[in-house]
Amino acid sequence: MSKAYYIGTFIHSLTLTSLEIVEHGTICVSNGIIQSIQRMGKEYSESDSTLPPTTLLEKLGHDDTTTNPPPTIRVIPKNYFLFPGLIDTHIHASQYPNLGIFGKTTLLEWLNKYTFPLEASLTDAVKAKRVYTQCVQRSLQNGTTTAAYYATQSARSTNILADVLISLGQRGFVGRCAMDSDLQPGWYRDGSPESAVADTAACVAYCKEADESGRVRGIITPRFAPSCSREAMSGLGRLLAEGEEDGLLCQTHISENKGEVALVRKLFPECSSYAQVYDVHNLLTPRTVLAHAIYLTEKEIELVKLRQCGVSHCPTSNMALGSGSLWLRRLLDEGVKVGLGTDVSGGYDVNVLEAARMACLVSRGVAEGGKGEGSKISVEEALWLATRGGAQVLGLEGKVGAFEVGMVWDAILVGADEVPVALDCDAAGMFNGVSEKVKKPKIGGKVDFFGWESWEEKVAKWLYSGDDRNVRAVWVGGELVCQK
Numbered sequence: 001m002s003k004a005y006y007i008g009t010f011i012h013s014l015t016l017t018s019l020e021i022v023e024h025g026t027i028c029v030s031n032g033i034i035q036s037i038q039r040m041g042k043e044y045s046e047s048d049s050t051l052p053p054t055t056l057l058e059k060l061g062h063d064d065t066t067t068n069p070p071p072t073i074r075v076i077p078k079n080y081f082l083f084p085g086l087i088d089t090h091i092h093a094s095q096y097p098n099l100g101i102f103g104k105t106t107l108l109e110w111l112n113k114y115t116f117p118l119e120a121s122l123t124d125a126v127k128a129k130r131v132y133t134q135c136v137q138r139s140l141q142n143g144t145t146t147a148a149y150y151a152t153q154s155a156r157s158t159n160i161l162a163d164v165l166i167s168l169g170q171r172g173f174v175g176r177c178a179m180d181s182d183l184q185p186g187w188y189r190d191g192s193p194e195s196a197v198a199d200t201a202a203c204v205a206y207c208k209e210a211d212e213s214g215r216v217r218g219i220i221t222p223r224f225a226p227s228c229s230r231e232a233m234s235g236l237g238r239l240l241a242e243g244e245e246d247g248l249l250c251q252t253h254i255s256e257n258k259g260e261v262a263l264v265r266k267l268f269p270e271c272s273s274y275a276q277v278y279d280v281h282n283l284l285t286p287r288t289v290l291a292h293a294i295y296l297t298e299k300e301i302e303l304v305k306l307r308q309c310g311v312s313h314c315p316t317s318n319m320a321l322g323s324g325s326l327w328l329r330r331l332l333d334e335g336v337k338v339g340l341g342t343d344v345s346g347g348y349d350v351n352v353l354e355a356a357r358m359a360c361l362v363s364r365g366v367a368e369g370g371k372g373e374g375s376k377i378s379v380e381e382a383l384w385l386a387t388r389g390g391a392q393v394l395g396l397e398g399k400v401g402a403f404e405v406g407m408v409w410d411a412i413l414v415g416a417d418e419v420p421v422a423l424d425c426d427a428a429g430m431f432n433g434v435s436e437k438v439k440k441p442k443i444g445g446k447v448d449f450f451g452w453e454s455w456e457e458k459v460a461k462w463l464y465s466g467d468d469r470n471v472r473a474v475w476v477g478g479e480l481v482c483q484k
């Protein structure tokens with residue numbers, strides 16, 4: 001039995017529009033599960049962290065000195081805070097080497113020119129392992145504790161991604177891209193609808209066997225309607241129904257780009273909408289994650305709501321590929337579950353925080369474009385989407401995304417260093433012979449705290465200019481998986 005105490009400031013979302021900020025808290029984690037939360041700890045000083053663990057615990061009012069082995073204690077320094085791990089509801093690990101490489105292309109050209117060739121090349125197992133390892137490490141370093149991944153069409157390459165996730169300790173869903181349509185290039189497609197379904201089932205089974213803990217799970221992944229035959233989608237719909245008891249999820253893309261929507265209309269004339277194409281194949285369920293959803297009609301939103309699907313909002317990608325601007329407020333007002341996705345490499349950044357700030361910025365464009373002031377997304381809302389919202393979309397509500405007793409310890413330590421008080425210097429701007437110009441911050445990052453900010457202001461500064469350098473530690477299921 002392992003026990004850990006985290007003593008200091010913690011922050012998480014209470015509701016869509018509010019954060020709870022606890023300055024002097026203590027969270028006790030036992031075997032990876034939050035056992036107790038104390039919100040009014042006695043104040044401590046940083047020097048207390050040098051006290052023997054049992055003495056410190058007693059000083060803070062805990063008499064828990066009997067555990068064997070003794071509990072670990074982590075005192076959170078000034079200007080640092082604990083935050084729930086970020087949740088990426090949509091990312092293509094196989095596209096990671098193409099970050100930033102998209103030119104001026106839009107979706108359909110981008111897929112054929114940059115994306116399919118790279119993904120197809122990952123049948124090379126050595127290359128696949130290198131790409132996936134780098135992607136998952138970067139994702140963890142940026143504070144993502146749970147991610148829903150697309151791998152490639154190859155089952156072998158998909159299983160390598162599962163192995164990488166298991167070995168690096170990130171919680172995640174691993175999807176093999178099912179894509180048997182004649183529209184796919186001959187060198188990158190499933191051989192038949194039957195093999196598309198069988199290979200998907202094999203990948204889901206692989207994860208179940210490789211990771212009994214359920215931290216890494218397979219996910220049914222019809223790439224998008226233009227990539228799939230009707231037979232393949234029906235077969236995947238059957239797999240999804242069979243996996244209901246296991247909580248098996250499904251992910252796909254929908255209504256990302258106007259050309260794509262027109263193509264779907266042409267390919268599936270029997271359906272009245274893009275959403276209906278998935279619905280007739282039983283792919284719209286409460287366990288389905290729909291990425292983008294920019295051009296859904298009122299009727300389609302009704303259907304998505306009725307089926308209780310989640311939406312992955314991917315604003316970084318939507319801007320990079322010129323796909324368009326989602327009217328996020330409408331989905332939130334309708335009560336649709338929404339989380340954030342980086343959509344690497346349509347999106348150019350593996351950091352969910354970039355998607356969160358993009359969600360804020362895009363919402364301002366949407367507001368100015370005619371949808372009104374109320375469409376703007378706040379810092380609190382963006383952080384809710386990055387944590388609790390993502391958890392809802394991935395069926396992990398009540399398990400991750402916040403700090404509550406009984407939830408799993410998926411957390412990050414966020415911090416920035418305070419700008420030092422200016423010291424006297426000579427007329428040439430020299431202090432102790434060292435020019436101010438060459439002085440470097442202690443650890444780095446571009447978030448500067450001056451010491452007068454409120455916690456709300458510190459959080460806003462982190463959201464808008466934080467990056468991986470501000471993520472100083474990452475835990476998944478109570479296990480420390482990244483430390484800087």
Ligand SMILES: Nc1nc2[nH]cnc2c(=O)[nH]1
Nearest residue numbers: 092223224253317343346
């Ligand atoms: N953004 C994005 N959209 C898609 N639609 C089908 N495949 C993809 C993909 O890989 N990325």
Ligand SMILES: [Zn+2]
Nearest residue numbers: 090253291343
């Ligand atoms: Zn995508």
